[in-house]
Amino acid sequence: MQLWTDIVSNALLGTDKQAPVTAGWPEDFTTALTHINGNTAIDKEEKFLQLAALAFNYRQSGSLPLHKEDAGIPTASEEIRPGCSMAAIQAFNDVVAEDNEGLLQLWLECCAASQQIAHPYMLPALLDKAISQKALRPLVESCAGERGKWLAQFNPDWKMPAAVSLEEQWQTGTLAQRKAALAQLSETDPAAARAWLQQTWPQENANARADLLSSLRPIVFAEDSSWLEVLLNEKSVKVKEVVMHLLRMQPGSSIVKLYWQVAQQAISIKKEKALLGLSSKTTLQVKLPDTVDENIFKYGIERLSSNKKIPDEAYIVEQLVQAVPPHLWENHLQETPEKIITLFTEHSAGGRLYAALESAASKFRNAQWAKLLVAEGNRFYYPLVYALEPAEREPYIIRSLTKTPEDVMTYLRQEVEGEWSLPLTRAVLEYACKSPYSYNRLFFSKRAHQLPVEILASLDSISPQRPEQHVNDAWNDIRAHIKKLLVLKQQIINAFQ
Template structure:
């Protein structure tokens, strides 16, 4: 029991002094206490701390107990197989990235594999392990591109944790999380979320409702339209692209008179994407007055004649035509492009005597208007998702004479966007032929719009082009972007066929010094990444069975794993203490 002497000494010592002496040790710092006869300094310090603790507690007023935190909701989805769970732990532990230097070496980049792993796990309907939820939420907090897949995998327990930790409050905004969107069968809950939610929550709610019930989403927007800020109206209007139909036309027509120029322009764009809308009809009439067939004596066939508008009247402005052109563009050509872009493409077939899109595109255009006219048709094909016109404007990728016309000098057309109009298989085939004929220099953005994994002809064209670049002694780092895409997008089954490219080859005369070693490293990394992706998908795709060699013991006999050589063991997490079983 503390003596009177101890109580007196402890009364003069502050709590922080006692804590400091205890942390540093009595040999390094003399505690501000007086020991009684026969008592050590450490014991006197503990006595003083006990007295001080009683004094501190006696000064507190009793408070009512807080309500106990409700347990985390159940998640009925199946758990990850043990090997897949270990893989996720490794990927999350290495989410800071591999070596930061310009030379990446041969190790796979686990940071870039995490999004693919999350997508694959989500497709198979697994739930995230409770112990890894904090690390998964930290990764999603650091990288917004991971949030939709990470929150979908984490499920309702991510929201439960986010309510207890402000660092993860992004999960409560509903971005990418279907669990954060109320059931559309409960109109009251939907209305409350719309009226009381954060802006990001409202956008997510509207987008989800438009997928389920387009008219229910439109009713939400109409109900509060006049009270919304201009920037919010713009985002809500843009969300109407989901499920856009003729039923949206009356509302969009009213939005053409909005006080915000950006809102008016977006409404006009959406209306022009509806070929049967009144705005599309008005724009078609204006475009036909500017573009049409002309028969020139001595010519083999008709020529397209273009007469750009001489003014941008009030009606054109109300329908979304912007009056002021960008720097370097003439007013008349700027107005013409907007009219043609907004006009329904089907109307040109009738205008040119029933000719197919390819035949119309092949017609000569008078007075050097060809590039301007074709660029506008490209934008119209993207807006209206017209595959026939996209094929005609893309042309034959392998023909050298035609390739110069695909994107001539001074053109503003976006071939990557035009390719998105084509079906996936046809898109991959077109890009494969383009690469085979013209190489990789202009193909990076085209590759980015192709379905993953790449179809075999496309993957073969990319690898062949990389091999040709290596044999030519090209700078390997000039192709680092394409190589990174290949690591993420090539079919993992191609790994065995690429083994022959991992050897260091003789550098041709005039090659970049050391390029042979760099190319060898790049192909080794590519092969290693493809094999690691194959392993990841196998771990997720089948239940673990020791008899089949895919169980936990299989890791001891399957040879080295590229990931385990580059990523440390994931630290233990205490999430299981905070999450209900």
């Protein structure tokens, strides 16, 4: 179109060098051209702009867009799961308004468990949450449905990674992804996880070997630690450290057997005559042999104590007690576990030896010894929780709230993820209400999903009963906040029933 070419040329040269285009216009534009050119109230630049606007609209009139097959945005696949109810939508809105991550996770878990999906208008908020709270991403992907997958393609931050099998993730993923795949497989099939790593071991570099091996729990090698024994010959110091750590957790490993050879030489019992020789007394004798196998220091036992109050020899013995399964002492000392614990406690280094037994019982998951140790101990040693039988864990935690409450509260904050039982919740609240400035609204907001809704029935009966009115007032405010959170939690549960 020559007219438009002339207009563009006029714009490039300027109206001082080239007068506005008047030729080449169709006859139908005569009236408009006469009106623009005859208008003395505007300058030549304004006339040019009006002519250019007229030419542009003329050029665009009647034009058709380019045709391209399959152009446009594909529609989302049809949903196969039903959308959530209005009650669930309202509960979601309330959770978002409360900005409570734990309750949002509960909402997503309930939605996924009920095989439902989120309402379309909820998707942007859900996908945004998956950006800031990556732990929620799998649940968000499940609850977003097909429309969520479709919508995510329009925002790079929302983009959902393509679903891949664990084996594909192991074969083609980054080191971090491979570690995650290996760790996940080891939870369900330890033998297969071990086989995966053995197959690729020759191709891995030293750093990858150490990282991948460290992602496996000791239980993976519980049935067969022979491969770990071979890996003790690795050149990489980093790899050897990981290997030694795993072998120290295997009761039948060569390292633990080496420790036991020295430990049983260092500890024995002696029967002495009591007063007037009428009875005998059994005491624990602790002394390293004159010649100690130097390999124990090569495989993790520290030779020197960092505490000036603890002699090097005593420090070595304590490490050895920590490093061997506690049940071995029964046959060696020919005594019951109860008697052995008493003998260790009565020794001059009893406190440290008792702590070493606690460490050993937790490391080797000895439920019998763990039960005896928690009954006798005066502190809360949380690794023992995992060695206890499930039915014995909570009573130990609740008992410890009266002995070392802050240790228990730290454990609950850092280690416990699921919902607390009603007795545990009541015990925690009865302790926390006395320190409302430490255990404030934020503390309970972070644990709203862990509080059972049944505690609502007795929440009003929990009070600090302190003379300071400000403490009572602070707790009343926190209690009201807890009630609000529990009502919201109940709302979520009811919405998916």
